[in-house]
Amino acid sequence: MTTAAPAAHVLTGQHFMNGDLACAEGALAAGCTFFAGYPITPSTEIAERLARRLPEIGGTYIQMEDELASMAAILGASWTGVKAMTATSGPGFTLMMENIGLGMMTETPCVVVDVQRGGPSTGLPTLVSQADVMQAKWGSHGDYEPIAYAPASPQEMFDYTIKAFNAAERYRLPVFVLADEAVGHMTERVTIPEPSEIVLAERRRPDLPPGDGWLPYGVGNDLVPAMARAGDGYAIHVTGLTHDERGYPVVESQVHERMVRRISRKVQMHAPQICEYEKIMTDDAHVIVIAYGSTARAARSAVLAAREKGIRAGMLRLITLWPFPAGAIKDLANVVRRFVVAEVNLGQVAREVERYTRSPVNWVNHAGGTMLTPEAILRGIVQVKP
């Protein structure tokens, strides 16, 4: 089911704002009315903006005691039928992993924004990193398939926060906006469209009235169950334990197999609709640079500079990091000879790219604190030039 954005929430027009603020405005345009969070650099501006804006539109902002509580609170809020979000950075993302697992297991739609900073631990609180990519995939225990978007500009912080809410509502899971400090704190033009131009997805509701044998975790072909709201009379039971279609705990490997496969499969089977990437000058390219988030901006300059040197370079900008756009990489691997993966971590996506190609992959990276420069990426291109 889709609707247009709620008009009162949308600041239609041209703005000059940073990525964190654009993310907050994207959430409002997506229909978010509940935010629970805990201040942490470099995501704090999202909370500050929503602390002011949510009460204006009749929504709820609450500052919780920590990120464990923030994540728990947005899950609880989501079960009343509202769209809920939290925003954090690495140390908080780590704490949220516990209840992200609960959200995956109970299939609770919500959005978690992680504005990445240097880690491990307290690391570089004010400086950029992209080192939470694998934490987004594997951070909570057990098997699940996350969805994560990597915006590369304040405009995309707006656009992809909306897309994150839509994916959360369609597929019923916590969805990640995997931003980074550079994108969060960069100020640029942000165009907020008319509400009627913003298409929103809404979770499917039960098609039977209470008491008619509706199964809270029964699914059709799309493997996504409809979702009841607390207070509507369905007497739902929601548990982090392995559960059957009724939502009842079951200690059986077959039930566990069925449910864990399904919550993974529901994302995998929709990967073609979910995955987004941008191809730049790839048609005749011999060398492909793969980059995402703020690093994609430097990579674009590097590819243009390489072209000026006569090197047939192109770029694959990843927008969805999870599900990983393996198909796009496999297709390119059939026609190009070399890959360069540029990222601000020690090879988290480079290693993933190597799983999908036999061509050499040049890792251009550092541990964080500054953006990669176009020059560094260009050197990486020149090194592997066929």
Place this chain on the structure above:
Amino acid sequence: MSRETAVKSHPLDPLLRADRLPHIWCPGCGLGSIMACLSSAIAASSIPAEKHVIVSGIGCTGRVAGYMKLDSFHTTHGRAIPFATGLKLANPELEVTVVSGDGDLFAIGGNHFIHAARRNIDINVVCVNNFNYGMTGGQAGPTTPVGARTSTTPQGATEPTFNLPLLAATLGAVFVARWTSLHVRQLEKAMSRVMEKDGFSFIEVLSPCPVGFGKSNDIGDGLDEMSMYRRNGVVSHDADLTEAGIDMKHDSPIVLGNFRDVERPALGVRQ
């Protein structure tokens, strides 16, 4: 004469998931009685059953949510209160009751308890205190009395314990009570009271855990511990809560009562 069993419906059946019974609790455990008190209070409540929500954490008490035929949430260990906070703030029409154990609420979840009480979020918290971690086989926790033997305090517990009513009252809870699984009438009344009341309410309920705690501490089985509650229980609504700690010694009083019932501006209140 025929020996047929006459199966009758129970008045609380509409509030219980009968298809999930029998429950997992051990013989002698107090949780069944406590769940019956909660069900009775909900049945008597002026708030319709579909607006009542039960939230629990992990542990034996955590399983209460799964047996009640209400919207019920069995969350992560220690996080029932923040989950309940989200439910209540997003929809103040809901009557949200957290039912969880002493370890869940006061060890791993302690920080959430103190902040929810400080905020005065309009939820009810029922803590079933059995002085140990029962689900995992009887380990010590923050309520295990000094000297008590558990599987992780084989020489006797040495750490001082929380005095839960004192803690809750100090933090600003608007209703604070302590009862036991023996005092079912008083407990049900206290539960009815907190469902009417705006703000953060707290009820501690002492409950026997014969397998995890009673047998290894010279208390005996469930009935023996219930006898101890009757013998040592002292109802004193005006008790000095600083004197209301529990050591579970055979000759020590167990202070019971509705200790506090006050008003304070609350968060998430039904309009």
